[in-house]
Amino acid sequence: MTNILPRKDVVIIGLGWTGSILANELADEGLDVLAIERGPWRDTGTDFNIGYVQDELRYGIRRDLFLQPAVEAMTMRNNVSQTALPIRDYGSFLPGNGVGGAGVHWNGHTWRFWDSDFEIHSKLTERYGAARLEGLQLQDWGITGAEIEPYYDRFEYLAGISGKAGNINGKIQSGGNPFESSRSRDYPLPPMQMTYAPTLFAEGARSIGWHPFPTPSANLSEAYVNPLGVAMGQCTFCGFCERFGCANYSKASAQTTILPVLMKKKNFELRTDSEVLHIDLDKSGKMARGVTYVDSSGVEFYQPADMVLVCAFGLHNTRLMMLSGIGKIYDPHTGEGTIGRNYAYQTVSGAQFFFDDKNFNPFIAAGALGQTVDDFNGDAFDHGPLDFVGGAGINCLPSNGRPIATRPVPPGTPRWGSQWKKATVSAYKSTMSLFSQGSSYPTSYNHLDLDPTYKDRFGRPLMRITFDFPDNDLRMSHYVSDRMVELGNALGGRETVVPKLKKGWDALAYQTTHNTGGVVMGNDPRTSAVNRYLQSWDVPNVFVVGASAFAHNAGKNPTGTVGALAFWATDAIRNQYLRNPGTALVSA
Secondary structure (H helix, E strand, O other): OEEEOOOEEEEEEOOOHHHHHHHHHHHHOOOOEEEEOOOOOOOHHHHOOOOOOOOHHHHHHOOOOEOOOOOOOEEEEOOOOOOOEEOOOOOOOOOEOOOOHHHOOOOOEOOOOOHHHHOHHHHHHHHHOHHHHOOOOOOOOOOOHHHHHHHHHHHHHHHOOEOOOOEEOOEEOOOOOOOOOOEOOOOOEOOOOOOHHHHHHHHHHHHOOOOEEEOOEOEOOOOEEOOOOOEEOOOOOEOOOOOOOOOOOOEOOHHHHOHHHHOOOOOEEEEOOOEEEEEEEOOOOOOEEEEEEEOOOOOEEEEEEEEEEEOOOHHHHHHHHHHOOOOOEOOOOOOOOOEOEEEEOOEEEEEEEEOOOOOOOOOOEOOOOOEEEOOOOOOOOOOOOOOOOOOEEEEEOOOOOOOOOOOOOOOOOOOOOHHHHHHHHHHHOOEEEEEEEEOEOOOOOOEEEEEEEEEOOOOOEEEEEEOOOOHHHHHHHHHHHHHHHHHHHHHOOOEEEOOOOOOOOOOOOOOOOOOEEEOOEOOOOOOOOEOOOOEEOOOOOEEEOOHHHOOOEOOOOOHHHHHHHHHHHHHHHHHOHHHOOOOOOOOO
16 A cells, blocks of 8 residues: 655755755745655764774675665666676675765865866867768757856855866966866865875876866865864875765765754655655656655555656766656667666776885875876877877876775786785885766667566566677777876886776676766757756656766766756756746757
8 A cells, every 4th residue: 555645845866965955945945845764864973973984894895885786686687689697796896875876985186177178079079070970870969068158166165175176267277287178266165285205196197298276175174164164174185085984074974964953954854764666657757756665674655746856876866757758768779768878888997006115105095186188188189190089088096095996906916825915015106097977978788677587576678788889988098098107107116007998798897886877968869868958858846866867978077067967957946947947948
């Protein structure tokens, strides 16, 4: 039996970055807002207490903060000729679980996509011709960089981002990123203080003509009070950021920026440990009536609502749209359908430089502490003579030196025994690690749909991921890896190790949690699932907010863009939709 509850103005599915931003803004509008979160409540003082949060075994290895396959699994394959198999243990990417979502355990790199990214198909076609995009399914996002810039600014000041602007109102700024698009003002906080590894990286990069700059960081360089009046602390360089909550209130997350204000509002309610099964539609299938969810006791509830905002992790957003029958599921054979279209990942590769005479003290660290080079990112460089489009940032970000997982040793070292121990002792302090974070461009064959065989504990089909690295992206990654070899030679270490990315994505080794696409935004309902305001083309009182809206992934972390889109969608709801509820929004 389903229990019917009193109506709400707004139901929000998921309370991470996007859900928290939308809930806070719409509660300020006077709406009666309910958030439903599948995982538990998580609070800094009680869940990330300084007395026990720096436990690498619990959080870093056993992944206490992450979604477990027993709760929701997925299946994966590289191409449509294969039979997808379940991911029994999340490895390649790590979805969050609980209030705050993946924003709890991120490192804190906070980027803006460039203006050219939002009009990527138009810009690349204009510069290189349509033939250069053959095999890729690139498309414009339906918005421009100028339109989204004020919302990037709002997110950065909410989060207290530390950094140095490179382009303010069209003027290049010394010490910043000269390739970034124009912004209206500098970051709210100055860059973090650099340790030895990123300092040496920057010196080496400048020696070969590159343009290093401080990585924009959600680890705070100074104490800060954000526009909501929430006070945050200065980062202490403990090295427990990625896979951990921040005990010091110095890494931006929903817990440290929004929830202290949101949870006090009388017109906001949160229900945790409750999983939404599907969005309920009216008889016409054109309007949402509310959602059906199950609590931790297995009791089923129907929650009526005038508006449904889907704000879970991107992959979960896509699956929920499919399970709710909103939109047509993408078919890679015909190209028809939009839900599941343009799934993309992140094309990541690494490098290690081994020295005999350096001590980098890797345990003095923070998640986004470091320097980046964007000379080979996006369209910052001429691709004319090359055989790919896209690019990657090259990053020196010594995020941690935690003892279980930090064991850099040169190739050929035995995997155990006295020689391994000796190499570990020698290399621990004297190894510089880099990584390139590259663009991931969609193809017609990389997509998401529902698995025909495997089901979850409620009898619903699992999400099926069909993905492999496109040849274009592999060529891009190899080109950038060669640039990292150049840097290693310039730095003059004993040994430079730069393995190149290979075809055949698998779900075992961790790569990145930057999954994008599936409910893509745009101006054409034939190729996008939501319009430029992230409103469903098919059901206008449903908005889907998150990285699921990305039409591709750039060579940057998605969180800054996710936050900006949340503010962008919120403004559209407040200033347009609420004036005429139930109607499709049009360009202002």
